[in-house]
Amino acid sequence: MQTEETKTALARRNLIIMIAAFAAVYIIWGSTYLAIKYAIETIPSFLMAGVRFLVAGGILYTFARVTGNYEKPKMVHWRTSFIVGTLLLGIGNGGVVIAEHYISSSLAALLVATMPFWMVLLGWTFMGSGRPNYKVSLGLLIGFIGVALLITGRSGETADIAGNGWLFGVVCILVATLGWSIGSLYGAKAPTAKSFVQAAGMQMLAGGFVLVIMGLVTGEWAALDVAAISTNSWLALVYLILFGAIVAYTAYSWLLKNVSPAAISTYAYVNPAIAVVLGWAIAGESLTGQMLVGAVVIVASVALITLQKSAKKEVAEEEIPDADLSGVKRRPNYST
Numbered sequence: 166m167q168t169e170e171t172k173t174a175l176a177r178r179n180l181i182i183m184i185a186a187f188a189a190v191y192i193i194w195g196s197t198y199l200a201i202k203y204a205i206e207t208i209p210s211f212l213m214a215g216v217r218f219l220v221a222g223g224i225l226y227t228f229a230r231v232t233g234n235y236e237k238p239k240m241v242h243w244r245t246s247f248i249v250g251t252l253l254l255g256i257g258n259g260g261v262v263i264a265e266h267y268i269s270s271s272l273a274a275l276l277v278a279t280m281p282f283w284m285v286l287l288g289w290t291f292m293g294s295g296r297p298n299y300k301v302s303l304g305l306l307i308g309f310i311g312v313a314l315l316i317t318g319r320s321g322e323t324a325d326i327a328g329n330g331w332l333f334g335v336v337c338i339l340v341a342t343l344g345w346s347i348g349s350l351y352g353a354k355a356p357t358a359k360s361f362v363q364a365a366g367m368q369m370l371a372g373g374f375v376l377v378i379m380g381l382v383t384g385e386w387a388a389l390d391v392a393a394i395s396t397n398s399w400l401a402l403v404y405l406i407l408f409g410a411i412v413a414y415t416a417y418s419w420l421l422k423n424v425s426p427a428a429i430s431t432y433a434y435v436n437p438a439i440a441v442v443l444g445w446a447i448a449g450e451s452l453t454g455q456m457l458v459g460a461v462v463i464v465a466s467v468a469l470i471t472l473q474k475s476a477k478k479e480v481a482e483e484e485i486p487d488a489d490l491s492g493v494k495r496r497p498n499y500s501t
Contacts (some may be wrong), residue, residue: 183423189408189416190432195439197409198270198277199448201262204401207394209385210262213402215376218254221410222369229363238358238367245355246367247375252348254372259379260341267334269450274440276338278463282308283346300469308466314459365414438464 204213229235238246265273282305285297297305357364380386417432441460444450 179423182419186416186420189413190420191435192439193408193413193416194432195274195436196443197405197413198261198265198274198440199443200401200404200409202265202270202401202444202448203397204405205262205265205398207398208402209380209389210266211259211376211380211383212385212389213398214254214258214262215373215380217402217405217410218250218258218369218373218376220373221406222366222371222373224366224411225362225414226366226370229358229360229366232360232362234360235363236358236360238363241356242358242364242367243371245352245357246364246371249348249352249355250368250370250372251375252344252351254369255375255379256344257341257348258372259376260337260344264334264337264341267330268338269444270448271437271441271444271450272456273334273338274437274444275456275460275463276335277342277345278437279308279339280342280346282466283342284349287343287346288350304466304469306466307469308463311459311462311466314455314462369410 201213261273261277285301285305289297352368358367437460
């Protein structure tokens with residue numbers, strides 16, 4: 166039987182772990198946008214992303230094999246991994262790394278924050294999740310206003326000679342968010358390995374393979390010059406592998422089991438704020454007053470949508486307190 170001192174020590178330990186986990190998800194995932202910016206300066210985009218997820222996926226899969234929850238993957242598990250990996254990492258992350266050649270890392274993060282809009286719309290339109298209520302609809306409307314403010318309030322963004330590079334980058338991000346949203350909706354119901362670490366590793370391996378093939382098709386292999394890769398790009402790639410894909414994901418996985426959905430969902434609108442601050446402070450990225458207003462509007466809309474969905478979920482759980490949920494699996498959600 167536990168003593169009061171033991172309970173107090175365990176509570177203090179869990180509090181420290183929770184704070185560290187939130188810090189990892191908030192700061193590390195928020196910083197990956199800037200790390201991508203540095204990584205793709207001298208490393209071809211698709212190859213950089215492909216190597217990142219192949220290495221991270223290999224480490225996670227190897228770790229999963231020595232745990233008690235590992236199971237020999239079935240063909241259906243690999244099918245899910247390739248579909249989800251292609252949508253989330255191939256299109257989702259691939260679109261981000263291409264876009265960051267044309268727009269700032271902070272703007273990319275803010276545009277990615279529109280993800281809940283597409284999740285709600287696609288879920289309602291194609292997945293039978295029901296018509297969004299007025300609060301969610303209001304959040305969607307506010308979010309689109311925020312995106313419009315961001316797009317029209319740009320200043321000093323990189324553009325190509327024809328002047329269309331900035332717009333191309335924005336389109337890449339929007340395509341990336343659509344791919345990520347579709348992949349998330351599909352992955353929520355598709356069969357996966359029972360170990361979420363193993364499932365994540367398989368999806369990263371599949372997505373990394375797809376990204377490397379994309380690099381081959383687009384001629385990046387021919388343009389690769391290892392000797393020309395800068396120290397900053399190497400360090401950024403290592404950071405993305407170890408911290409962005411492994412440490413932050415592990416922290417996120419712990420939070421899924423130990424905090425409320427409403428609390429953990431806050432990462433969706435804290436990450437862009439971190440990205441904006443880091444992009445401005447470290448990389449000297451421009452930030453106009455109108456873009457700041459757009460950022461605040463997007464954060465508010467995402468909070469409205471996310472907290473509303475979380476509240477509905479918690480109410481539903483309270484209505485069935487005696488249900489056996491031991492067999493229910495939580496699906497991983499990946500950042501860039």
